[in-house]
Amino acid sequence: MINHKDITVVVQGPVQTFQDRAQEPGITKKCLESVRSQLPGSRIILSTWPSQDLSGLDYDELVISEDPGPNVRFLKSDGNPQYFNNNRQIVSTREGLKKVSTRYAIKLRSDNFLTGNSFIELQQKYPNRSKSHCFLNERVVVANVFTRQYAKGFRVPFHLSDFFYFGLTEDLLALWDLELFPDAMDSETDRENVLFDGFATDCTQAFWVRALQKFDSSIYINGLLDNSPENLEISEQCFANNLVIASPADLGLGLCQKFLGTARISRTKGQCAQWQHWEWQEIYRRYCDxxxxxxxASVKANLFLKRLVHVHPVKLETIVKLYKNRRSSESGGIK
Structure with missing residues (x-):
């Protein structure tokens, strides 16, 4: 079992409402206190932005980075910019991980918290790996929240959550030491309907694919639904050989209020579209053991029925929307 003293927790992000990023009051204090409670003896690095109110926060090391600001990965079809916080997440995660000196590390959002430490056991529980698409030195444990198997009614590849990562420090750095996204600027070539086939690549897909490209430059997707059989197969092999995907309850992760209650990701429709831990175990069995x-069979049947009701009917809506978008694009209109 991994000793808590060999783990550093990088708590990354704002500790209060920061510019256009709202923050649940007191959530970062709760986050830091949960680490002390669930991982006594571990080290905490708080990686955040200038001019934050740090009073009452318990951490071992502070990393302050200049705010890169929101980035524009693409322009919307009407030419207006679509803003994201991708570069902010890269910077606060990357700069915090660079300060880690322990063998293992955790990337934890400043608006989430720990409810346990089962992720330690999970990280060591699945020893077998195959040679194909085995890139990391050890498995990294991730949450299934926003690790989607389905989006807009269709299977999607490489849709990995960015909430929680636990594994070797060198592996987490390999995944998060990324170049910043350049801003889209050209109103003709950088529009969503020009850059992508259908819907834009999701932010979480973009992070994971860019990390994987360090190991295999041929890995590539052109949009959220670039779900060719080859892409789905490679995506599953990467998941099976490099990760452990588990629910927050299974790994010991608490979510802030905006992801609970009536939030889309907490409803049945959102939850059954995500990878389930047993589904990850199925691809682990297929590719590794x-x-x-x-x-x-009862577990499989239960999820199948939920997806039959909540996920698959969305396909028709998506097909109709894609058809209308193509017609609009071909006629020179605006999506």
């Missing part, structure tokens, strides 16, 4: 037990 053929002797690993299969999931019970």
């Amino acid at each position: 053929p002797d690993f037990p299969k999931a019970p």
Whole structure:
């Protein structure tokens, strides 16, 4: 078992409402206190922005980075910029991880918290790996929140959550030591309907794919639904060989209020579109350990029925929208 003293937790992000980023009051204090409670003896690095109110916060090291500001990965079809906080997440995560001196590290959002430490056991629980698309030195444990298997009713590849990462420090750095996204500027070539086939690549897909390209430059997707059989197969192999995907309850992660209650990701429709831990175990068995037990048929049937009701009907809406978008684009109109 990994000793808590060998773990550094990088708590990254704002500690209060920061420019256009709202923050639940007191959530970062709760986050830091949860680390002390669930991982006694571990080290905490708070990686945040200038001019934050740090009073009452318990951490071991502070990393302050200049705010890169919101980035524009693409222009909307009407030519207006679509703003993201991708570069902010890269900077606060990357600069915090660079200060880690322990063997293992955690990337934890400043608006989430720990409810346990089961992720330590999960990280060591699945020892078998295959040679194909095995890039990291050890597995990294991630949350299934926003690790989607389905989006807009269709299977999607490489849709990995950016909420929580636990593994070797060198592996987390490999995943998060990324170049910043350049801003889209050309109103003709940088529009969403020109850059992507259908819907724009999701932010979480973009992070994961850019990290994977360090190991295999041929990995590429052109849009959210670039779900060719080859892409789905490679995506599953990367998930099976490099990660452990588990629910917040299974790994010991608490979410802030905006992801609970009536939030889309907390409703049945959102939850059943995500990768389930047993589904990850199924691809682990397929690619890494053929002797690993299969999931019970009743569990599979239950999820199938939920997706039949909540996920698959969305396909028709998506097909109609894509058709209308193509017609509009071909006629020179605006999506």
